[in-house]
Amino acid sequence: xxxADARSKLDEAAIGRIxxxxxxxxxxxxxxxxxxxxxxxxxxxxxxxxxxxKWPRDGLPPNPGGWITxxxxxxxxxxxxxxxxxxxxxxEVTVLFPDNDDPGTxxxxxxxxxxxxxxxxxxxxxxxxxxxxxxxxxxxxxxxSTKEVARSFLVAEATMAQRLARAKRKVxxxxxxxxxxxxxxxxxxxxxxxxxxxxxxxxxVDSPAEPGLCSEAIRLAxxxxxxxxxxxxxxxxxxxxxxxxxxxxxxxxxxxxxxxxGEQERTxxxxxxxxxxxxxxxxxxxxxxxxxxQLQAAINAVHADAATLEQTDWSQIVxxxxxxxxxxxxxxxxxxxxxxxxxxxGAAAALALVDDLGLDNYHPFHATRADLLRRLxxxxxxxxxxxxxxxxxxxxxxxxxxxxxxxxxx
Amino acid sequence: MSQxxxxxxxxxxxxxxxxxxxxxxxxxERVGLLEEEIxxxxxxxxxxxxxxxxxxxxxxxxxxxxxxxDGPFAESKEHLGGFYIIEAEDLDAALSWAAxxxxxxxxxxxxxxxxxxPGA
Numbered sequence: 001x002x003x004a005d006a007r008s009k010l011d012e013a014a015i016g017r018i019x020x021x022x023x024x025x026x027x028x029x030x031x032x033x034x035x036x037x038x039x040x041x042x043x044x045x046x047x048x049x050x051x052x053x054k055w056p057r058d059g060l061p062p063n064p065g066g067w068i069t070x071x072x073x074x075x076x077x078x079x080x081x082x083x084x085x086x087x088x089x090x091x092e093v094t095v096l097f098p099d100n101d102d103p104g105t106x107x108x109x110x111x112x113x114x115x116x117x118x119x120x121x122x123x124x125x126x127x128x129x130x131x132x133x134x135x136x137x138x139x140x141x142x143x144x145s146t147k148e149v150a151r152s153f154l155v156a157e158a159t160m161a162q163r164l165a166r167a168k169r170k171v172x173x174x175x176x177x178x179x180x181x182x183x184x185x186x187x188x189x190x191x192x193x194x195x196x197x198x199x200x201x202x203x204x205v206d207s208p209a210e211p212g213l214c215s216e217a218i219r220l221a222x223x224x225x226x227x228x229x230x231x232x233x234x235x236x237x238x239x240x241x242x243x244x245x246x247x248x249x250x251x252x253x254x255x256x257x258x259x260x261x262g263e264q265e266r267t268x269x270x271x272x273x274x275x276x277x278x279x280x281x282x283x284x285x286x287x288x289x290x291x292x293x294q295l296q297a298a299i300n301a302v303h304a305d306a307a308t309l310e311q312t313d314w315s316q317i318v319x320x321x322x323x324x325x326x327x328x329x330x331x332x333x334x335x336x337x338x339x340x341x342x343x344x345x346g347a348a349a350a351l352a353l354v355d356d357l358g359l360d361n362y363h364p365f366h367a368t369r370a371d372l373l374r375r376l377x378x379x380x381x382x383x384x385x386x387x388x389x390x391x392x393x394x395x396x397x398x399x400x401x402x403x404x405x406x407x408x409x410x
Numbered sequence: 411m412s413q414x415x416x417x418x419x420x421x422x423x424x425x426x427x428x429x430x431x432x433x434x435x436x437x438x439e440r441v442g443l444l445e446e447e448i449x450x451x452x453x454x455x456x457x458x459x460x461x462x463x464x465x466x467x468x469x470x471x472x473x474x475x476x477x478x479x480d481g482p483f484a485e486s487k488e489h490l491g492g493f494y495i496i497e498a499e500d501l502d503a504a505l506s507w508a509a510x511x512x513x514x515x516x517x518x519x520x521x522x523x524x525x526x527x528p529g530a
Contacts, residue, residue, distance in 0.1 A: 173523050
């Protein structure tokens, strides 16, 4: 009975979901086996076509991920045997990977790495542009189709296909290595990896039509946290995403306009995500190797603890911003710190700090000034600042929100 | 192994200011040491330093006729000043030589892979 149920549910969408979940691992394994991204991608695509025929008829294999990798590997070998260049590649493969499993290169004598870890460091190699890093990561590790990646970033499918092709060609001809960086390289190499995942999440937040990017970013962050359990900033990023995600639904009204932190219905915050995020933050605190993502996660954890805006432990938040500012002395961090100080010491103190920041082209700067000026009763200046913020705001919803005078009631 | 071109770009005008003698001596010494290091690592293939772009001549052939013009091919402020051709295991290895070179000559280095015939 259960089998029959399972079979009947195995339509194209269900199989697509399974592939999306599993394909990153398969693609990563096959890239290592064949040393070629296109061969790996095409083979997994072929395996998908076979699954669409077989799975609805025979039922889900006991280990779908293993089935995909094996099927794709066999398809790739069959296909390469038929092509002259492929035979050449295959002979190299058998030379390089005699048991087709362990490449045995000297730098890999350390811990056994999941191939997905090699893949993420290749996709996010600093020799690739951020755009290319994001596209490759979503396509290869996330298993998202070129069409979907294109739609998420509002570019034509052909443009995205070109971007991906160019990036893959660079990986190949410039020989960007397929390797987990050594310990001494890791801090530099981890930074773009985390930045890509964070960027994917924020792209999801900024385009509410594509909430899939938010869950995709969280899925990628979970994979990273599993693969690199000893990297505190990886844990910090995951916690930050979970805590931000816990509020996403209450951040927007049905008409698409924004709801500021102080006005959000806190009972709608997702408690399960908060608990998971806060547990990670606590582990980070015990580890005591703070970093920018961990501190931002900690700040969000403090917000999540408060039942109302007034009950927020602002001194804790200011202390965390002090630490963050020491690590990342940017005007944007300084702006957020000033807002927290405003909650503790009043709008005048915050405005004095804000006015010192050179953020004239950053709309939250003007929105913050507008709010502080309004609280100080300087309505004309506040209106001008709201107008300036609205002119710079990236989305229609934010523009409308700011033109209406930001947080109207408080 | 792959070969990479590490090119040193100089900005027009900047390079013409003659370096004080002592500074030049130190510079040449640093470059010499770096080249020794590249050679002893087995990565060195070839290197060269070029004269100023205004010494360049461009030759074109159009309808069988040879046309010669004075000056560099591209009208730009930046020109190839010198280069290394190195052999490296992968881009990371090439980039680490590029970083050493950039630090030594105090100029940005462009790294480009050489085209390789399939199977080569």
